[in-house]
Amino acid sequence: MKVLTKHTDYAVRALISLGMKPDGWVSAKSVSDEQAIPYQFLRRIFQELIRSGLVASKEGAGGGVKLARDPYSIRVKDVIEIFQGEVQVSECMFRKQLCSNRANCVLRHEIMRIEQMVNEEFSKVTVGKLIGDLKRVGQMKNP
Amino acid sequence: MKVLTKHTDYAVRALISLGMKPDGWVSAKSVSDEQAIPYQFLRRIFQELIRSGLVASKEGAGGGVKLARDPYSIRVKDVIEIFQGEVQVSECMFRKQLCSNRANCVLRHEIMRIEQMVNEEFSKVTVGKLIGDLKRVGQMKNP
DNA sequence: TTAACTGATACTAAATTAGTATCAGAAAAC
DNA sequence: GTTTTCTGATACTAATTTAGTATCAGTTAA
Secondary structure (H helix, E strand, O other): OEOOOHHHHHHHHHHHHHHOOOOOOEOHHHHHHHHOOOHHHHHHHHHHHHHOOOEEEEOOOOOEEEEOOOHHHOEHHHHHHHHHOOOEOOOOOOOOOOOOOOOOOHHHHHHHHHHHHHHHHHHHOEHHHHHHHHHHHOOOOOO | OEOOOHHHHHHHHHHHHHHOOOOOOEOHHHHHHHHOOOHHHHHHHHHHHHHOOOEEEEOOOOOEEEEOOOHHHOEHHHHHHHHHOOOEOOOOOOOOOOOOOHHHOHHHHHHHHHHHHHHHHHHHOEHHHHHHHHHHHOOOOOO
């Protein structure tokens, strides 16, 4: 069971990459090269991130992208929701077939509890925190 | 982001259904009808559960399936692993590209921590527990 | 011997994920 | 003022996973 898709994976890595170069515009091409992410794929990922307000862009030569917000305000949870939708443990288990009373269903609470916990965990991890960790350990491949 | 697939969803519901009728063999057909799970799909799900040792089967008329183990020993985590493989947050994020030293990577620990937490949560939920909850609330549709 | 079952396996369809390609237009550089 | 470097938008294909169907063989009880 793979929780995160390539979209999310690449997006987080791209955001970290941007967050480590806070001055000026960075081209999608350079991020693509640095992180070994297919260029056209990354372009579309950036477009989503721009639409969602996490990234700002500037057209034309000398343009590019950069973080639009404080790295510590960008949570992995936000990125997941952009590319994979809200975290849902199961669309229907214990909801359609088994429960007649959704509001008070004990099982639903069980499932919701796990959903909430997963969400909380992914909320705790921010791009800023990841950059901090990376700098502390000094393991970023191409800084 | 949907964490559980239909395979897992149906399997858990089928296991609950079996767990609520502990005496004798139950046909796949009756579980299919009761839980509104497509018959042939459910057949294949049972075959997996049988191979994995969670369910026992008996061929021929009067045969069918039943739980092979104590319902409290069957964890949702086990079912997930049968149909969706091990819980993995991300195959490669921070593993291939960013980390030069896997063993000591702080980020890897971050991800691993979430993986472990998810696994623990799904381990806490057993078929027996779910049946207990259901009985307590009396909300199983077709008991 | 027939009806009710599982065992095994091959197959199709739909949805999601991953990746590519192309054209238009903006801005800087020359 | 044209060329180069960039994003905006969008259409497209390929691969993989998920979901579901169909069929035949063999077993057991009535």
